Amino acid sequence: MKQKIPVIILIAASLVLLALITPSFLHNKKHxxxxxxxxxxxxxxxxxxxxxxxxxxxxxxxxxxFLIRTLEDEDNLNKKTIxxxxxxxxxxVKKQFGYKISYVVSDKTKRFYTSSGIEKIVNPQxxxxxxxxxxFLDSEYDLQVNTERDQMSDYxxxxxxxxxxxxxxxxxxxxxx
Numbered sequence: 245m246k247q248k249i250p251v252i253i254l255i256a257a258s259l260v261l262l263a264l265i266t267p268s269f270l271h272n273k274k275h276x277x278x279x280x281x282x283x284x285x286x287x288x289x290x291x292x293x294x295x296x297x298x299x300x301x302x303x304x305x306x307x308x309x310f311l312i313r314t315l316e317d318e319d320n321l322n323k324k325t326i327x328x329x330x331x332x333x334x335x336x337v338k339k340q341f342g343y344k345i346s347y348v349v350s351d352k353t354k355r356f357y358t359s360s361g362i363e364k365i366v367n368p369q370x371x372x373x374x375x376x377x378x379x380f381l382d383s384e385y386d387l388q389v390n391t392e393r394d395q396m397s398d399y400x401x402x403x404x405x406x407x408x409x410x411x412x413x414x415x416x417x418x419x420x421x
Contacts, residue, residue, distance in 0.1 A: 295389065298405050301341055303387060305420045306407035311348060315409060315417040318352050327361050335359035344402075348409070349377060350418045380406050380419060 305311065310333060318326055330348055337346045338359045348357045354366040354377075368374040373392075380388055386408045391401055406421045 295403075295405075298341075298343070299387065299389070301337075302405045302407040302421055305337065305346075306386075306409045311409055311420065312411060312417060315348075315350055315352070316411060318350055327355075327357065330357040331359055331361050346421070348418055348420045351381075351416050352418075376404075376406075377419065380408075381416060386410075 311330075314321075314326060314329055321329075334346045334348065334357060337343070345358055347363075349355070349366055350357070356363045356366050364371075366374045366377045368378055376390070376392065388406045389403065390406075391403050404421055406419050409417045409420055411417055
């Protein structure tokens, strides 16, 4: 019986200690979970805030009457004239909003316009980086956000926001971003 008393005392002390520690442990876990949710919410807010503005701008560009009319009249305008018009427009967008690049791809000619002029002709058969264009058009989405390596920026990872440019009948004229 004398040998059982230290074991009983040890078990009782362990139970008392466990009873004292458990609420503190549960409180710390609850507090930690609350902090994690707060941090996650803050990060989400930062990301959403940094993406919502460019999405709004690109959506506005895709419905801009200047771009729509210019792409509709692309066959009737001199290549150099249309290049200068779209490049000047994209330069003003780039300067106004402080973006690294703004672009328009014509669906008729596959010309990839930037503020510097025609950068290239989009051709997925010759350049695998151009696969984004037919994939976007096939998706039926009007707006898409994705990340990939940017050819115009030494293949650095970049965030692209693409928006479909449509005429009044809903036909795709091109993509801007």
